[in-house]
Amino acid sequence: MDYIVGQRWVSHADAQLGLGIIVEVEPRRVTLSFPAVGEERTYAADSAPLTRLRFKAGDHISTVNNVELEVTSVKEKEGLLLYTGTDHHEQTVTVSELELDAFVQITTPQQRLLNGHFDKHSDFALRVSTLMQLDRLQRSSARGLMGSRTNLLPHQVYIANEVGQRHAPRVLLADEVGLGKTIEAGMIVQQQLLTGRANRVLILVPQTLLHQWLVEMLRRFNLHFSLFDDERLRETSSVDPLDDDPLLQLPEDNPFDAEQLVLCSLDLFQANPGYRNLALASHWDLVVVDEAHHLHWSPEQAGEDYHFVAELAAQSPGLLLLTATPEQVGLASHFARLQLLDPERFHSLTEFEREEREYRRWSEMAAQLEAGDRPEDLPAGLDPAAPAATLIDQILDRHGTGRVMFRNTRAAISGFPNRVMHRHPLPNPDSYAHASLDIAAALHPELPYHDDSWLAFDPRVAWLEQTLKQLRPAKVLVICARASTALALEHYLHLRAGIRSAAFYEGLSIIERDRAAAYFADENNGAQTLVCSEIGSEGRNFQFAHHLILFDLPLNPDLLEQRIGRLDRIGQEQDVEIHVPYLEGSAQETLLEWYDRGLNLFRESCSAGTMIFDTFQTRLLAQLEHRNDDFQTLLDDTAEFTARTRLELREGRDRLLERNSCKPEVAAAVIADIRANEDSDTLAAYLESLCEAYGVEHEFHSDQAVVLRPTEHMLTGHFPYLDDEGLTATFSRDKALAREDMAFLTWEHPMLVAAMDMVLSTELGNASLGTIKLRGIAPGTMLLECLYSINCVAPRSLQVERFLPLTPLRLLVDARGKDLAGLVPHERLNGLVERVNKNTALAIIKQVQADVESKMTLAGKQAQERLAPILVEAEQEMRAALGAEHDRLTALRRVNPSIRQQELDHLSYRMEECAIHIRHAGLQLQALRLIITT
Ligand SMILES: Nc1ncnc2c1ncn2[C@@H]1O[C@H](COP(=O)(O)OP(=O)(O)OP(=O)(O)O)[C@@H](O)[C@H]1O
Incomplete structure (x- = not known):
């Protein structure tokens, strides 16, 4: 395609842009200005969705100077069209296409009919x-939610429906571990993209989760994200990655502008501050940050990562933050994240703390309203005559975390497996006598060793070998705190004990990590065990295994919950067996006792772990250093406090949040609508007529499944999402979930979306x-x-x-x-x-x-x-x-x-x-x- 500056083109993908004018042509890109909407767009030259606008004799045109012409002849000069015609004063005028009015409407059907171009x-x-169909889809409550290859779980569908429909959504997705926040985020992104609310999306995740996100977005949502890493940015930009001077002249070719959907690790910007300016200079409609509790913030000082996300948050209309443990680093930093989302609503930490204490009152008030009562003490500014649902929404918005935060708890969602705990006391070897020196060494006594000599006498090692052999062939996930421990253990298992194993720790490249995880996931020839350092305890999906060995315990209940959450998540079909070896009489035993008998964490998830930890921290640390008779009192106090807190949360904050996070009747209606779209034969019939019109071969495969193949007689050289190999696809969600090799064809599959667009954007x-x-x-x-x-x-x-x-x-x-x-x-x-x-x-x-x-x-x-x-x-x-x-x-x-x-x-x-x-x-x-x- 030859593009020349000044030519006029229309975007057939987006008629609302009006008439565009080429302002720049580069070897592989072309930039158009669309004066009617005041926008500029850059496209890849070979795939731009553009149609050249050429008028013919007899057409009526208007110019920016309000001259109306009936075209009598058209000439081309240096690539630009010159239209000659008569205006309403019967004067002959010649105008260049440059002068055409950008608010053009092209009504070609009439011109075609009268010129004898008839269609079948x-x-x-x-x-x-x-x-x-497009009209029906636009009005359907299932809009934007039909195409994901997922089970239709009410809490996810509810959130996706509620948030995805918002204009510029800004929310914290804080479901408890393993309830599917990635899936919720994917559904929201998909809905925003499909409805045109967002076009450019940036996802930031910890490095360990890059590949998992990439794959989940593709296989569940057909979303092709481009992975940006140091290598790619070095190849495509001349920016010095270490120079973060904000006044620096940025290159014209911002690599972030080249893609619409970008996935990066947040660590990339930590290590290369120079890239921050590039990311900030690009415009994003929606920014997604996974594991958002990592953003460093304290009342005294915010970390560079927080500042960076705050700047992105300020320029991007949409923002999704994901964390299973929003309060892992304390209430103040939870507040700081809420502030990123809605600075108006969350403006004062003191006020927020006061509000938190009142959640129970609002929860009770909401319950009263729901039961049909009108409480006397409705907060000021609310209209007592308004419907109960409106009042509840207003209370949640003004006094709860309302529209900003969604949190579903396991307690409210059924179908999770039981957690079964196995304690394994082991003798504490003399060589670990140093362990009482400080708490880190007490909890991880192997740390002071610079070689792997500890493997020989630490009884947990022999126990690990023996247990793995006993559990064979069951897959077992082993988690320990430090990379050096994980590495030494894996070497031992693999080289000395002959156990098929892989290690997963921060020293590996992303590819090596993913290879290790894939080796562990492989059902037939894979590893029996994966030994992870703490980085393996977050976000990853290992629910195909149901045995977890905690080689040590982290000094943070939320981290422990994250560890268990690798297996105890959606898709887990068996009880989760948690094995904890510990050295008798050591700090590990004390910590284990406290988690178990104090917080009951090995059997039940607890969303107030950090708060409880903070409350008892001083007493607990003292006991870890030197356990004495007060320990029993600490256990009793913790257990009593935990029970009370759980109850408070259930009746207060959590219930308030749940009320907001899943309304079963709304979810059921949307799911019914999605199902109705899947169950009817309309899509299959529509697809058949599409194939007939475009010359695509369409063949029965099996019940609810078809095979599509390109032919030599295709109307257009290319049919969207159909390559030479053809495509096997099913209309059935259940079949699509069981058969990953089949595409899941819905009204929102990109093939259908592009094909429908093709029908309407052509003649x-x-x-x-x-x-x-x-x-x-x-x-x-x-x-x-x-x-x-x-x-x-x-x-x-x-x-x-x-x-x-x-x-x-x-x-x-x-x-x-x-x-x-x-x-x-x-x-x-x-x-x-x-x-x-x-x-x-x-x-x-x-x-x-x-x-x-x-x-x-x-x-x-x-x-x-x-x-x-x-x-x-x-x-x-x-x-x-x-x-x-x-x-x-x-x-x-x-x-x-x-x-x-x-x-x-x-x-x-x-x-x-x-x-x-x-x-x-x-x-x-x-x-x-x-x-x-x-
Ligand atoms: N609706 C669904 N259909 C099928 N699989 C699902 C669905 N929802 C979640 N899953 C699977 O359950 C697992 C957990 O989901 P996901 O990773 O989104 O959870 P999460 O809440 O982000 O977890 P974490 O808190 O650990 O980060 C994943 O393997 C995901 O593919």
């Missing part, structure tokens, strides 16, 4: 059915001609079937399309200009219309040309009349939605003076801008069929 009826029907089926026998109507009578869609050219940031329906406006005008659409539905007409041979069709069109044009004018007028109330309704809907946001901020401002007037003003401004664009929305003729009665 089946193609016309396909086009109309595409419009109808396929937009002009058709046929005959019909209708009793009682004189032969030779003309009917025109016209389908219009609403087209609103507006800056993308306004997201106007979410208020405008996609429902096509259909008219069937008869010879007198009367609309019969209501009497004869489209499907019925399809069954009655007969095709006409090309010569007859050309003869017909010659005869009725003038008549068609006048009927088109009538149809256009009628459609315009029908458009008016639709636009009024769209504006009302927009005002209601943005108005509610405005009201919320105004209400929050009463309790929180830090909300700036400027923000409220900006919302009002947005509302007015949206209103202007909605009022100027126009109609685009999508398809036209001329029918003559015989």
Whole structure:
């Protein structure tokens, strides 16, 4: 494709951009400015979704200077088109395509019909059915949630539905370990992308989870993220990775701009501060940060990673933070993360701490409201006459963590396995006498050894070997705190004990780590055991194993919970067997006792671990150093405190959060809608007609599954997502979950999305001609079937399309200009219309040309009349939605003076801008069929 600066192109992927103008051409990229929406876009030159706009003689064009021309001739000069025509003063004028008005509407169906370009009826029907399906999908409550290859779990579907529909969502996904936060984030990202709310997404994860995220996004959501690491950035940018001077001139070629979906490790920016400016200079619609509790923050000082994410958070409209243990590093730092999400709502730590103490009161109030009572002491600013559901939402928003935080607990979700604990006391060897020196050495007595001589006398080692042999062939995950321990153990098991094993620790490259994890996961020829340092205790999926050996214990209950969470997660089908070897009389034993008898952590997960730890820390540390008779009292006190805290959480904060994190009736309705889409045969039938239209071979594979293959007679050289090998795909979710080799075809599979887009962005089926026998109507009578869609050219940031329906406006005008659409539905007409041979069709069109044009004018007028109330309704809907946001901020401002007037003003401004664009929305003729009665 030859691009030349100044040429005019339209994006067929995004008609709302209006008419673009090429402003820069580079060897592999082309940049267009879209003046109608004030945006610039850069595309890869060989795959840009662009169509050159060429007018022909007879077309009407308008220029930026409001000159209207009817084109009489077209010439090309140095790659640019020059249009000559007559304006309304009958003057002959020549304008360059450079001067064309960017707010162009191209109504090609009429031009094609009158010029004798007729499509098959089946193609016309396909086009109309595409419009109808898109409209149905847009209105479906399952929109954006159909395509993921996952089980439909209510708590995930609820969150994805609630958050994914938001404009610029900013939330903390804090489900307890292993409940599927990655899946929730994937569903939200997918929904945001599919609905056009987001285009550019950046995901930041710990290095150990990069590959897992990459694979999960691809296999569950068909999302192709590009992995950016040091190597890739060095290859594509000249920035010095170590130079983080913010005033540095950034290169024009920002590598982050080259991809829409980027996955990076957060550590990359720690090690190479120079890359931060690059990432910040790129625009993101949505930033996702996994294991967000790692961001360093304390009331005295925030870490560089926190600052970096805070800067990203400030420039990106959407932000998802993920953590299973939000309070792992304390309440203050939990608050700091909430502040990243909603600085208006979370403006004062003291206030937040006070609120936390009141959760029980709000929880009880919500319960009262739900039971139909009206409490006397409703907080100020709430309308006692409002419906209970509204009041509950407002209480959650203003006094709980409301719309910002989602946390489902295992207690509320059934189907988790039991945890079974096995203690293994072992004699404490004399060589570890030094262990009482400090707590780290007491808990990990092998640490002071610079070689592996400790392996010979530490009884945990021989026990480990023996236990693994006993458990054979069961897979066993071994976790210890330090990399050196993991490495030494793995060497021992592998080289001296002959046990198939792999190590997983920070010294390995990402590829080596993933190779180790894959070796462990391999069912047939894989390792029996994986020995991990603490980095293996976070985020990874090892639920195919159900034996966990804790070679030592971390001094942090949330870390212990994370360790157990590797196995105790969704998909675990057996009881989780937790084995803990410990040295008798050592600090390890004391810690084990405290976790077990104090917190009961080996049997039940506990979301207040850190808080309980903080409460007893001093007493516990003293006991770890030197255990005495007070220990029993510490255990009793901890157990009593834990029981009380659990109860408080259940009745207070957790219940308040749960109320917000899964509403079963809403989830059930969405799931039913997703299922209804899967269970009907409409998709299969639609796919068949698509394949027929485009010449793709379509063959039965098995129940609910098909094989698609490209052929030599394809209409276009290429069909989206279909390579030479073909594609085996199923419409059944259950089959897709069991058969990873099959694609899961839903209305939201990228093949369907791209193919539907292809139908509407090309001319396929937009002009058709046929005959019909209708009793009682004189032969030779003309009917025109016209389908219009609403087209609103507006800056993308306004997201106007979410208020405008996609429902096509259909008219069937008869010879007198009367609309019969209501009497004869489209499907019925399809069954009655007969095709006409090309010569007859050309003869017909010659005869009725003038008549068609006048009927088109009538149809256009009628459609315009029908458009008016639709636009009024769209504006009302927009005002209601943005108005509610405005009201919320105004209400929050009463309790929180830090909300700036400027923000409220900006919302009002947005509302007015949206209103202007909605009022100027126009109609685009999508398809036209001329029918003559015989
Ligand atoms: N709806 C689902 N269908 C099928 N598998 C699922 C579903 N939800 C979660 N899983 C699987 O369960 C495991 C846990 O999910 P995920 O990794 O998203 O949990 P998490 O909450 O992020 O865990 P952690 O707290 O450990 O980071 C993964 O193996 C995931 O693939």
